[in-house]
Amino acid sequence: MHILETRNLKYSYNNDIEALKGINFIAGRKQKIAIIGANGAGKSTLFKHFNGILTPSSGEVLVHGEPISKSNLKEIRKTVGIVFQNSDDQIFSPTVEEDIAFGPTNLGLDEETIQHRVNETLRLLSIEHLRDRVPHHLSGGEKKRVAIAGVLAMEPQVIVLDEPTAGLDPRGVKDLIGFLNELPEKYGMTIIFSTHSVELVPEIADYVYVLDKGAIVAQGGVRDVFGNEELLNEIGLEVPVFPRLIKSLNRRGMNIDMAFTFDETEDAIAREFSRLK
Numbered sequence: 001m002h003i004l005e006t007r008n009l010k011y012s013y014n015n016d017i018e019a020l021k022g023i024n025f026i027a028g029r030k031q032k033i034a035i036i037g038a039n040g041a042g043k044s045t046l047f048k049h050f051n052g053i054l055t056p057s058s059g060e061v062l063v064h065g066e067p068i069s070k071s072n073l074k075e076i077r078k079t080v081g082i083v084f085q086n087s088d089d090q091i092f093s094p095t096v097e098e099d100i101a102f103g104p105t106n107l108g109l110d111e112e113t114i115q116h117r118v119n120e121t122l123r124l125l126s127i128e129h130l131r132d133r134v135p136h137h138l139s140g141g142e143k144k145r146v147a148i149a150g151v152l153a154m155e156p157q158v159i160v161l162d163e164p165t166a167g168l169d170p171r172g173v174k175d176l177i178g179f180l181n182e183l184p185e186k187y188g189m190t191i192i193f194s195t196h197s198v199e200l201v202p203e204i205a206d207y208v209y210v211l212d213k214g215a216i217v218a219q220g221g222v223r224d225v226f227g228n229e230e231l232l233n234e235i236g237l238e239v240p241v242f243p244r245l246i247k248s249l250n251r252r253g254m255n256i257d258m259a260f261t262f263d264e265t266e267d268a269i270a271r272e273f274s275r276l277k
């Protein structure tokens with residue numbers, strides 16, 4: 001059984017704008033899934049179905065094989081946590097500490113467990129120094145970390161992040177990549193994220209869905225999806241810079257193995273140079 005699945009999911013806003021046109025999406029345990037697509041492709045709308053914020057116009061959303069309904073909504077929201085694109089939608093308590101404690105408190109956990117989770121997530125996100133600050137006075141990147149901490153403190157099995165790197169500085173992006181990559185192994189979590197940064201995708205994802213005008217137009221591993229440059233360009237997306245560079249160098253007579261992440265690319269180029277020596 002899949003941890004999260006949608007079957008022929010359709011959704012129209014105000015019975016008018018068809019935002020999702022029959023999405024079949026599957027997420028397994030400990031998977032790291034990227035959803036990419038141009039502005040307005042339907043990524044956020046899809047995410048809002050994952051824990052019942054939106055109800056499908058038709059089709060189904062299943063969590064652990066169970067369709068989301070009013071009676072299991074509370075349970076579903078324990079299982080699937082969403083970090084929204086705009087942190088201000090998520091942060092509302094007087095202090096960062098209280099904000100992060102809000103979710104675990106709502107779950108009815110005891111004081112000691114709540115405190116433990118708050119401390120743990122503050123540490124994981126490297127925001128211990130923000131503990132007593134007023135969330136609304138934080139910078140965009142700081143708010144983003146607090147929002148992620150708040151969801152993480154509920155220890156969901158699936159964490160969904162809409163544009164998690166938006167507003168983060170380069171160090172923040174690097175930290176986030178390292179941190180997200182640890183969640184499946186350390187805590188058994190499944191990660192689903194959307195991004196406009198195609199460079200981010202190979203650094204985290206093991207599976208990619210490509211959305212265009214409310215429909216899935218491609219899916220597969222990083223290599224498969226980014227192998228189809230024509231399709232990506234057609235829908236306003238690009239292939240990440242490393243595979244593009246390798247392709248271009250190979251056209252000039254080099255023989256570098258295809259690679260997608262920084263580390264893979266460094267190794268592939270070093271291998272070709274040692275062959276040439």
Ligand SMILES: Nc1ncnc2c1ncn2[C@@H]1O[C@H](COP(=O)(O)OP(=O)(O)OP(=O)(O)O)[C@@H](O)[C@H]1O
Pocket residue numbers: 013014017018019037038039040041042043044045046
């Ligand atoms: N509240 C709303 N009311 C009416 N239409 C909406 C609403 N929210 C989104 N839409 C429309 O639904 C479609 C999908 O929007 P959505 O926000 O899901 O796309 P997205 O892929 O997340 O875009 P972006 O990359 O810009 O965040 C768009 O045509 C958008 O205009």
